[in-house]
Amino acid sequence: MIMSGSSLIRLEEVVQANPDAWFQAYLPGDEPSMIALVERVKAAGYRTLVVTVDANIASNRENNIRAGFSTPLRPSLSLAWEGITHPRWLFGTFLKTIARHGLPHFENNYARRGAPILSQNVLRDFSDRGHMNWNHFRMIRRLWPGHLVIKGILDVRDARLAVDSGADGIIVSNHGGRQLDGTVPPLRVLPGIVQACPEVPVMIDSGFRRGTDVLKAVALGAKFVFVGRPFNYAASVAGEDGVRKAIGLLREEVSRNMAMLGVNGLSELDASYLLPAHPVS
Ligand SMILES: Cc1cc2nc3c(=O)[nH]c(=O)nc-3n(C[C@H](O)[C@H](O)[C@H](O)COP(=O)(O)O)c2cc1C
Numbered sequence: 001m002i003m004s005g006s007s008l009i010r011l012e013e014v015v016q017a018n019p020d021a022w023f024q025a026y027l028p029g030d031e032p033s034m035i036a037l038v039e040r041v042k043a044a045g046y047r048t049l050v051v052t053v054d055a056n057i058a059s060n061r062e063n064n065i066r067a068g069f070s071t072p073l074r075p076s077l078s079l080a081w082e083g084i085t086h087p088r089w090l091f092g093t094f095l096k097t098i099a100r101h102g103l104p105h106f107e108n109n110y111a112r113r114g115a116p117i118l119s120q121n122v123l124r125d126f127s128d129r130g131h132m133n134w135n136h137f138r139m140i141r142r143l144w145p146g147h148l149v150i151k152g153i154l155d156v157r158d159a160r161l162a163v164d165s166g167a168d169g170i171i172v173s174n175h176g177g178r179q180l181d182g183t184v185p186p187l188r189v190l191p192g193i194v195q196a197c198p199e200v201p202v203m204i205d206s207g208f209r210r211g212t213d214v215l216k217a218v219a220l221g222a223k224f225v226f227v228g229r230p231f232n233y234a235a236s237v238a239g240e241d242g243v244r245k246a247i248g249l250l251r252e253e254v255s256r257n258m259a260m261l262g263v264n265g266l267s268e269l270d271a272s273y274l275l276p277a278h279p280v281s
Pocket of ligand 1 (some may be wrong): 024174177206226275
């Protein structure tokens with residue numbers, strides 16, 4: 001489980017509940033703030049830091065705009081209507097969160113508390129990383145004693161640079177297709193990255209929905225597959241029980257499909273279980 005740097009609960013609380021959680025950072029735009037954030041994550045007791053590098057500027061998410069979702073959150077009639085017509089969410093999530101924590105803030109973008117979700121400053125907090133380069137990553141490597149994972153790699157040359165700059169693991173990801181339009185599907189570039197970086201675990205996410213999807217990635221050399229939106233959807237439908245159910249479904253699919261492939265362990269899978277796709281002639 002990776003805790004998002006954009007989350008609204010303090011990272012210190014989460015690591016207490018789950019000492020094995022990883023922390024994902026969106027590094028702040030200036031070096032003193034980066035150093036302070038890394039020190040905070042270290043002091044909280046996390047052992048694995050994930051640095052996301054594919055969201056250096058805000059993308060234009062037209063579906064979010066169409067649905068009326070904005071950052072910062074702007075109170076509007078349609079938002080109020082959505083709240084009134086979803087009482088379980090209004091009382092069970094939104095008002096419960098305010099009662100427990102006050103107005104939600106982005107708690108983990110900096111060493112200090114970030115902006116509240118309604119503040120204009122939120123946009124600045126999310127869009128100030130366009131100048132970052134590999135020297136910043138190497139600096140983090142010097143500061144961080146634990147495992148350092150880089151997330152959002154899609155190119156063999158970047159993967160190699162990351163490992164040569166001290167990454168202990170790579171997550172091949174296109175951010176669920178939510179950043180650069182027309183970007184390559186991570187599965188297509190996975191084998192090349194696995195081959196180029198044999199000394200580190202190569203992991204993957206973006207678009208994994210079924211047990212067979214997971215097995216394909218493992219067969220192509222992925223050591224781990226992460227899932228994003230399916231668990232979000234499950235949480236929004238049925239909270240913690242929903243996420244448990246979604247995990248159970250995926251686990252069953254992986255297990256059943258392994259049986260159908262005649263495979264007893266994931267390590268038995270390799271590319272020989274797949275056929276290259278040929279265009280229909
Ligand atoms: C609502 C939402 C918020 C996200 N926030 C973050 C984030 O804070 N940090 C990050 O590294 N990735 C973030 N991502 C990307 C996910 O970590 C992950 O790469 C992606 O969702 C995987 O694709 P999938 O949703 O198709 O499984 C977010 C994705 C979604 C849908």
